[in-house]
Amino acid sequence: MICSTSHVMAVETNKYTDKNIYVTPFGVDLSRFKPDGAAARTSGLTFGTVKALSDKYGIADLIKAFAKIHTSYSDSKLLIVGDGPQRAEYEQLAASLGIADVTTFTGRVPNNEVPDYINKMDIFAVPSTEDSESFGVAAVEAMACGVPVVVSNVGGLPEVVIEGKTGYVVPKENPEQLAAAFLKLVENPEVRAEMGKNGIQHVKEHYDWIDNANGMLELYEQTLNKGMKS
Incomplete structure (x- = not known):
């Protein structure tokens, strides 16, 4: 039995085997990843992400896109949660674009604090640049x-x-399109509020980790039963 967390990974895996591949997506803990009840803001919006600070996650594109938004919305802020080998480079980029004073780099944070940081954000971005992003747990956590x-x-x-x-889904390595999507949400x-509600429902229906774990357990049991009967 071969399991894949996404259809795109299943297609890639299928190049190397003729066995059946089952798509079993990751789930998130909905008792932890949930809205904190804060009222939706209409100004002073916070953009953010939770990722390792590496080029493959498009952090530079996020900083550049936010800088474009900040030009017109000077009360907006950028919150980058995570650490990595290119942190100093990204801090320098923010400074060169004139947004260092409204950009926060938290460094690494404990996993149990991630929901608190996500709930400080109004718009969440995952502008990854490589297909190695096989699923998108961070996006699912934000939607939750x-x-x-x-x-x-x-x-x-x-x-x-x-x-x-x-x-919204935008082309990779395209800060202009990323900023355009941001602008639609800002304006x-x-x-923004409707998408937030839709995201919560979408995650409940498809990415509750209890449901997904039970689905995987059922798949294991079916496979074991087939093996015992053969």
Whole structure:
């Protein structure tokens, strides 16, 4: 039995085997990743991500896109949660774009604090640049918290986001398109709120880790039973 967390990974795996591949997506703990009840903001919006600080996650594109938004919305902020080998480079980029004073790099945070940081954000971005992004757990965690997401069209990211309903999918390595998606969310708070609600429901229906774990357990049992009968 071969399991894959996404359809795109299943297609890639299928190149190396003729066995059946079952798609068993990751889930998130909905008792932890949930809205904190704070009222939706209409100004002073916080953009953010939770990722390792590496080029493959498009952090530079996020910083550049946010800088474009900040030009018109000077009360906006950028929150980057995570650490990595290119942190100093990204801090320098933010400084060169004149947004260092409104950009926070938290460094590594304990996993149990991640929901708190996501709930500080109004718009969540995963602008990854490589297909190695096989699923998109960070995007699912953000949707579970009721935060609309903007992701790039790589790997399994487009599978977890419903375009125009829970967020937007944009071309990779394209800060202009990323900023354009941000702008739509900034200028349309009602759309932002609706996407947040849709995201919560989408995750409950498809990415509850209890349901997904039970589904995988059932798959294991079916496979074992077939083996015993053969």
